[in-house]
Amino acid sequence: MTRARTAARGARTRRLAVLATMVVLAGVAPFPAAESAPAATDPGCAGLAQLEIPSSVMSLPTSGGRVSSASVTTSVVSGQTIEYCQIDADLFPVDPAAPDIKMRADLPYGWNRKAMMFGGGGYNGTIPDLTSNVPFGPADQPAPLARRYATFASDSGHQQNPAVLPTLDGSFGANDEALTNFAAGDALKKTLDASLFLIRHAYHTKSAEVYFAGGSTGGREALNVAQRWPTAFDGVISAYPAWNNLSEILDLGYLAQVLSRPGAFPGVEKQTLLYNSVITACDGLDGVTDKVVSNWSNCRFDPRALRCIGGIDAGPACLSDAQITAVTAMSSPFRWPYRIASGETGYPGFPFLSGADMRTPFLGFGTTAPADPMPVTSGYGLQFWDQWVKYFLTRDSRYNSLGVDPRNPGKWLDRISDLSTIEDRNNADLGPFARAGGKLILLHGAADELVSPSSTSDYYERVRDVLGAGPTRAFLRYYVVPGANHANFGTPAFAAGWDSLSALERWVENGQPPANPVVADVSHNRTRPLCEYPAWPRYRAGDPNSAASFTCTR
Structure with missing residues (x-):
């Protein structure tokens, strides 16, 4: 056994010992009947219905939890028919006005004694699909549940409003506990602790390895668990992580203002023109023309090459001066002239001049210029900013998000600084992990x-x-x-x-x-x-x- 592997085993042993000590001191049996029953690879699903989850098994404050349903389910996952026990549970908040954390665990028959936690996306609000693969996962290899992992996740402590586009409902931010569950990642640890408790109940043994995988917000969550709870997970996959979320939001707010200026928004045809021009300029830098910019670090394209005569908009074949300014702002670093508590000083900008695919405008510019109210056809990031201003920053659902200037936030500076301490997960010392x-x-x-x-x-x-x-x-x-x-x-x-x-x-x-x-x-x-x-x-x-x-x- 390697030294690192031995250390990992020791970390897991310490983690479980601490959990057991906590619940014993609280006067409850940590895993009722688990010690007297043999370890199993098939879950005892029937015994999990309405099971109480003591608050003492969670290392962060809750009011406990309860399994709401436990049923044997069959699904086709990665081409395989998988039988598993699907457990839905609610973890109760300390603040009675805060929403529950809704979580789910899928515990397979023929368990491989490993566990996988999935991260969310955007503002979360729904439980991720536990039958899915990891971010950027392969098409020809089975998803974790098909490998007989126990999989689990939560909605991060709030429920998506169905009237809002998925993952774009920030209204929960008006409640402090819900905000901390999501932005600081407290719901991650609460969900982990509850899920390990349920796994132990179901199989009468602990997981040999515990992994985490997430992308975007889930990628930030992946880095968060490595930073805050370095012994909790043996391995982590973090894809396209929004780790400095507050910093990115400030850049998005600046871009919303730039793109809302008269004549500044490039429509979809102009976005396609820009994309094709970048590909033409940079595609061959890696030695082959294949519509992929591989030598991304040396890709250079000046959007002024597409300037309309006189800088005045003349249709889809060129960019006006106002549009060139907007495109340049999106691909340039954004710096703010004040201090925030997280220590961040800027955001590096987006790679629209490095071959980004303009055929997916919803994620980038969108198809409509930002405005008040914010159109659902504006870019995803611009709508993200709008929700953040309304519910995280001002806590006023009627507030015009274009009225907040990230370069000079005025009375909102202190609130921005406070939010940065929970939204920028920027601890670079991963030595404990x-x-x-x-x-x-x-x-x-x-x-x-x-x-x-x-x-x-x-x-x-x-x-x-x-x-x-x-x-x-x-x-x-x-x-x-x-x-x-x-x-x-x-x-x-x-x-x-x-x-x-x-x-x-x-x-x-x-x-x-x-x-x-x-x-x-x-x-x-x-x-x-x-x-x-x-x-x-x-x-x-x-x-x-x-x-x-x-x-x-x-």
Whole structure:
């Protein structure tokens, strides 16, 4: 057994010992009947219905919880028919005005003694699909539940209003406990503790390994659990993480103001013009023309090359001066001239000049300029800003979000600073996670139009600066996927698919780090080497659809 593996085993033992001590001191049996029953791979589903979840099994304050339903369910997952016990439960808040945390656990028959927690997306508000794969997961490998993982997740402590677009309902932010459950990630630990309690009840034994996977908000949650609870998870997959959420929101607010100026918004045809122009300028920098900008770090395109004569809008074949200003603002770093408590000073901007796929405008510009009220056809990030202003910042649902200037927030500065301490999950000292044996796989698409890949690169570089290059590489791998956008939404140039879970399992359980990984484009039947940042795949010779024809280059 490797030293890291031994450390990981020790961390899990300590975690469970602390949990057991907490519940014994509270005067309740930690796992009723578990010690007297043999370990099982089939869940005792019938015994879980209406089970009380004591508050003492959760390390953060709650009023306890209760299983609302437990039923044997059958689903086709990754082409397999999987039988499992589906458990729905409510975790009760301390503040009676706060909503419950609604959680679910799917406990399979033939359990492999591993557990997987899924992160959410956007403002959350719904329980993630526990039968799904990990972010950027492969099309030809089974999802965790099909591998007989026990899977679990929650809505992060509030319920989505069905009248609002999915993951874009921020109204819960008016309640402090609900806000902390979501933004600070308190619901993650409460859900984890409750789920491990249920797993122990169902199988009469603990999980051998516990993993976490999430993208976007879920990616921030993945980094959050590694930062705040370094012994809780053995391995973490964090994809396109919105880790500095407050900082990104300030940039989105600035862009909302820029795009709302008269004549500044580029319509879909102009967005397509911009995208095609970037591809033409940068596609061949990696040695092959394939509609994928692999050499993303050297892609340069000046939108003034598309300037209309005299800078006046003359139709879809050019950009006006106002539109050039807006496009440049979106792809440029945004800095604010004041201090916030998280210590962040800016956001790096979005890669619209690096080959981002303008065929998915909802995630980027949208199809309609921002306004008050905010149109549902404006970009996702602009609607995210609008909800944040109304419910997180001002707590006034009628407030005009375009009336808050992120460059000069005036009376809102103190509130912004306070929110930064819970929304920017920016602790770069992952040493405790590494020393506990934890392993982290970090992924981002180079053409992400919603969360900047430069932001993830920034976080990785901070970790490396704190811990050193060698110690960082001993527990963390970071990959940028050329052509991949946010969550493979719409029609990306490269729809990424990689079996990161198997790679993480080998690393955690056998001490074998990822070696020469290959990522597939699940939409175009081609592969590329998955290069460790800051390397990118350069074409050498041979079949341009084969990873073997490329080499990772710095």
